[in-house]
Amino acid sequence: MSTIVVLSGSPSAVSRTAALCAHLADRLGSLGHEVRTVHVRDLPAEALLSADTGHPRIAEVVGLIGEADGVLVASPVYKAAYSGLLKTLLDLLPQFAFTGKVVLPIVTGGSPAHVLAIDYALRPVLTSLGADHVVPGWFVLDRHIVLRDDGATLEPDAATPLYRVADAFAHAVDARRPLARAS
Known part of the structure; x- marks a missing residue:
């Protein structure tokens, strides 16, 4: 079984990006992957801003990424780029934290004008x-993500x-995965 870490980079407590991450985590789980989600906004701000890699929560995330076979990185668009968080x-x-991993960038935003933030x-x-x-990433318009009490749905x-x-x-x-395990 492959392990995938989902990094949700939205700073908002009520977030279409975070809801989309949960939706995709469920889909990846249904395809047989073990999925772990990290909401960056829940990590200690002081540890993030001071780059305290010895902080237990930060070390845990670095460890999860190190053990993962794939990483889904999601963010809303702010100022034509991914979130500062x-x-x-x-x-x-670490400099080569994603070595041996497959990575999927997902970006959400209010206008198709921001689609190039991925590339x-x-x-x-x-x-x-x-x-x-x-892998080729994907941009999702905010209006296509419908928030519900039990998660998110997407327009077809x-x-x-x-x-x-x-x-x-x-x-x-x-x-x-077999290639990464062999090296």
Whole structure:
């Protein structure tokens, strides 16, 4: 069984990005993966801002990522890039924290004008962290994510292509796992 870590980079307590992460975590779990979700906003701010990698909660997240076969990194778009909160976590990870891993970037935003945040802001950082394979990411418009008391639903026109991307990611994790274990 492959392990996937979902990093939710939204700073908001009520978040479409976080709801989308939960939705995708359920889907990846139903495909046979063990999924662990990390809401970066729940990590201690002082430890994040001071890059205290010795803090138990930060060390736990670094350990989860180290043991994972795949990482889904999700963020809302702010100022044409991913969230500063997510940036603080990515900045304190070891230089090659994503080596041997398949990574899926997911970005949410209010306008299609922000779709390039995946390739121009997030992907270079994921690559610099040593990701062996960054699969094509996906941008989801906020209005396509419907928040409900029991989670989120997606409008069908948004769900179908997102599920194709998530399923391709799951397949890439499964295919990559034996290679990563052998090295």
